[in-house]
Amino acid sequence: MKRVLFSLGLVLLLLAPWTYGASAAAAEGLGRLPFALIHAHPDETGTGVVRSLESLRDLDYQSWQVVAYREGPPGGPLRLRIVGYPGRVRLDHPTSLIVHGGRRSWQLEDITLANPQLSGDGRSAAAEFDLAPLIADLHKNRPLRLALPGVFVELPVPPYVVAEWRRLPQEPLD
Numbered sequence: 527m528k529r530v531l532f533s534l535g536l537v538l539l540l541l542a543p544w545t546y547g548a549s550a551a552a553a554e555g556l557g558r559l560p561f562a563l564i565h566a567h568p569d570e571t572g573t574g575v576v577r578s579l580e581s582l583r584d585l586d587y588q589s590w591q592v593v594a595y596r597e598g599p600p601g602g603p604l605r606l607r608i609v610g611y612p613g614r615v616r617l618d619h620p621t622s623l624i625v626h627g628g629r630r631s632w633q634l635e636d637i638t639l640a641n642p643q644l645s646g647d648g649r650s651a652a653a654e655f656d657l658a659p660l661i662a663d664l665h666k667n668r669p670l671r672l673a674l675p676g677v678f679v680e681l682p683v684p685p686y687v688v689a690e691w692r693r694l695p696q697e698p699l700d
Contacts, residue, residue, distance in 0.1 A: 564690055568700050571596055574699035578690035584678040588614070592683070594657055594691045596642060604657040606634065608674065608681075609646075617653045617677060624673040626658055632660050661692060
Protein backbone atom coordinates (compact mmCIF):
# COMPACT_ATOMS: atom_id res chain seq x y z
CA MET A 527 0.00 0.00 0.00
CA LYS A 528 2.84 2.40 0.84
CA ARG A 529 4.43 1.68 -2.53
CA VAL A 530 1.18 2.57 -4.39
CA LEU A 531 0.76 5.82 -2.45
CA PHE A 532 4.41 6.71 -3.03
CA SER A 533 4.06 6.05 -6.78
CA LEU A 534 0.84 8.08 -6.99
CA GLY A 535 2.46 10.96 -5.10
CA LEU A 536 5.48 10.87 -7.40
CA VAL A 537 3.28 10.97 -10.52
CA LEU A 538 1.30 13.92 -9.15
CA LEU A 539 4.49 15.74 -8.25
CA LEU A 540 5.88 15.27 -11.75
CA LEU A 541 2.62 16.37 -13.45
CA ALA A 542 2.07 19.46 -11.27
CA PRO A 543 4.26 21.86 -13.32
CA TRP A 544 2.65 20.64 -16.55
CA THR A 545 -0.85 21.10 -15.17
CA TYR A 546 0.00 24.57 -13.93
CA GLY A 547 1.42 25.53 -17.32
CA ALA A 548 -1.75 24.35 -19.08
CA SER A 549 -4.01 26.27 -16.71
CA ALA A 550 -1.89 29.41 -17.11
CA ALA A 551 -2.19 29.11 -20.89
CA ALA A 552 -5.95 28.68 -20.56
CA ALA A 553 -6.12 31.76 -18.33
CA GLU A 554 -4.26 33.75 -20.97
CA GLY A 555 -6.90 32.88 -23.56
CA LEU A 556 -5.04 30.07 -25.32
CA GLY A 557 -2.54 32.14 -27.20
CA ARG A 558 -4.41 35.44 -27.17
CA LEU A 559 -2.23 38.29 -26.03
CA PRO A 560 -3.43 39.57 -22.64
CA PHE A 561 -3.25 43.19 -23.74
CA ALA A 562 -4.58 45.51 -26.39
CA LEU A 563 -1.94 47.04 -28.62
CA ILE A 564 -0.97 50.70 -28.47
CA HIS A 565 -0.24 52.26 -31.85
CA ALA A 566 1.44 55.60 -32.47
CA HIS A 567 0.88 57.43 -35.76
CA PRO A 568 0.31 60.94 -37.12
CA ASP A 569 -3.28 62.00 -37.87
CA GLU A 570 -4.33 63.77 -41.09
CA THR A 571 -3.01 67.12 -39.79
CA GLY A 572 0.35 65.62 -38.78
CA THR A 573 -0.36 65.68 -35.03
CA GLY A 574 0.93 62.59 -33.24
CA VAL A 575 -1.70 60.19 -31.89
CA VAL A 576 -1.32 57.15 -29.64
CA ARG A 577 -4.28 54.81 -29.41
CA SER A 578 -5.51 51.57 -27.95
CA LEU A 579 -8.03 49.80 -30.17
CA GLU A 580 -10.18 46.85 -29.12
CA SER A 581 -13.36 45.20 -30.37
CA LEU A 582 -15.70 44.31 -27.50
CA ARG A 583 -19.17 42.76 -27.25
CA ASP A 584 -21.99 43.98 -25.06
CA LEU A 585 -24.36 41.68 -23.17
CA ASP A 586 -26.62 41.49 -26.25
CA TYR A 587 -23.60 40.18 -28.20
CA GLN A 588 -23.36 43.31 -30.38
CA SER A 589 -19.81 44.28 -31.39
CA TRP A 590 -18.41 47.71 -30.58
CA GLN A 591 -15.08 49.19 -31.52
CA VAL A 592 -13.58 50.93 -28.49
CA VAL A 593 -10.73 53.34 -29.18
CA ALA A 594 -8.94 55.20 -26.41
CA TYR A 595 -6.48 57.78 -27.71
CA ARG A 596 -4.33 60.77 -26.89
CA GLU A 597 -3.44 63.53 -29.32
CA GLY A 598 -0.09 65.27 -29.09
CA PRO A 599 2.74 64.78 -26.61
CA PRO A 600 2.34 63.09 -23.22
CA GLY A 601 -0.17 64.98 -21.12
CA GLY A 602 -2.43 65.72 -24.12
CA PRO A 603 -6.21 65.23 -24.04
CA LEU A 604 -7.49 61.67 -23.59
CA ARG A 605 -10.54 60.54 -25.54
CA LEU A 606 -12.63 57.38 -25.66
CA ARG A 607 -14.48 56.70 -28.90
CA ILE A 608 -17.16 54.02 -29.11
CA VAL A 609 -18.20 53.00 -32.61
CA GLY A 610 -21.13 50.78 -33.53
CA TYR A 611 -22.02 49.24 -36.87
CA PRO A 612 -23.43 52.03 -39.10
CA GLY A 613 -27.08 51.41 -39.93
CA ARG A 614 -27.64 49.21 -36.86
CA VAL A 615 -27.28 51.91 -34.26
CA ARG A 616 -27.87 55.63 -34.10
CA LEU A 617 -26.30 57.47 -31.19
CA ASP A 618 -27.94 60.64 -29.92
CA HIS A 619 -25.80 63.42 -28.49
CA PRO A 620 -25.10 64.47 -25.86
CA THR A 621 -25.44 61.25 -23.86
CA SER A 622 -23.03 60.68 -21.01
CA LEU A 623 -21.21 57.36 -20.71
CA ILE A 624 -21.64 55.67 -17.35
CA VAL A 625 -18.67 53.61 -16.16
CA HIS A 626 -18.88 51.13 -13.27
CA GLY A 627 -15.83 49.61 -11.60
CA GLY A 628 -16.50 47.68 -8.41
CA ARG A 629 -18.38 50.00 -6.08
CA ARG A 630 -17.30 53.13 -7.95
CA SER A 631 -19.11 54.84 -10.82
CA TRP A 632 -18.10 57.64 -13.17
CA GLN A 633 -20.03 59.68 -15.70
CA LEU A 634 -17.94 60.67 -18.74
CA GLU A 635 -18.94 63.76 -20.68
CA ASP A 636 -20.08 63.30 -24.29
CA ILE A 637 -17.78 65.48 -26.43
CA THR A 638 -18.84 64.06 -29.81
CA LEU A 639 -20.22 67.35 -31.14
CA ALA A 640 -16.89 69.09 -30.43
CA ASN A 641 -15.20 66.80 -32.98
CA PRO A 642 -15.87 68.15 -36.51
CA GLN A 643 -15.37 64.72 -38.11
CA LEU A 644 -17.94 63.04 -35.89
CA SER A 645 -20.46 65.88 -35.75
CA GLY A 646 -20.56 66.02 -39.57
CA ASP A 647 -20.93 62.26 -39.99
CA GLY A 648 -24.58 61.55 -40.84
CA ARG A 649 -24.32 57.88 -39.85
CA SER A 650 -24.24 58.82 -36.12
CA ALA A 651 -22.68 55.48 -35.24
CA ALA A 652 -19.89 56.89 -33.04
CA ALA A 653 -19.68 58.74 -29.76
CA GLU A 654 -16.67 60.30 -28.09
CA PHE A 655 -16.07 60.93 -24.41
CA ASP A 656 -13.51 62.69 -22.20
CA LEU A 657 -11.49 59.81 -20.72
CA ALA A 658 -9.18 61.93 -18.52
CA PRO A 659 -11.36 62.00 -15.35
CA LEU A 660 -11.65 58.21 -15.32
CA ILE A 661 -7.93 57.60 -15.92
CA ALA A 662 -6.95 60.13 -13.25
CA ASP A 663 -9.14 58.28 -10.73
CA LEU A 664 -8.14 54.69 -11.59
CA HIS A 665 -5.29 53.18 -9.60
CA LYS A 666 -5.66 49.53 -10.65
CA ASN A 667 -6.29 47.66 -13.88
CA ARG A 668 -9.73 46.59 -12.77
CA PRO A 669 -12.49 45.35 -15.07
CA LEU A 670 -14.98 48.04 -16.01
CA ARG A 671 -18.55 48.01 -17.26
CA LEU A 672 -19.71 50.73 -19.64
CA ALA A 673 -23.35 51.76 -20.03
CA LEU A 674 -24.69 54.10 -22.71
CA PRO A 675 -28.35 54.85 -21.95
CA GLY A 676 -30.65 53.92 -24.81
CA VAL A 677 -27.85 52.09 -26.64
CA PHE A 678 -26.38 49.32 -24.46
CA VAL A 679 -26.85 48.33 -20.86
CA GLU A 680 -23.43 46.82 -20.25
CA LEU A 681 -20.24 46.63 -22.27
CA PRO A 682 -17.58 44.75 -20.25
CA VAL A 683 -14.02 46.07 -20.51
CA PRO A 684 -11.36 43.56 -19.40
CA PRO A 685 -8.42 44.58 -17.17
CA TYR A 686 -5.82 44.26 -19.97
CA VAL A 687 -7.66 46.97 -21.94
CA VAL A 688 -7.87 49.19 -18.85
CA ALA A 689 -4.09 48.73 -18.44
CA GLU A 690 -3.58 50.11 -21.97
CA TRP A 691 -5.85 53.09 -21.26
CA ARG A 692 -3.86 53.86 -18.12
CA ARG A 693 -0.60 53.82 -20.13
CA LEU A 694 -1.83 56.32 -22.74
CA PRO A 695 -1.11 59.57 -20.85
CA GLN A 696 2.65 58.83 -20.71
CA GLU A 697 3.09 56.71 -23.85
CA PRO A 698 5.75 58.21 -26.19
CA LEU A 699 4.88 59.12 -29.80
CA ASP A 700 7.78 57.25 -31.45
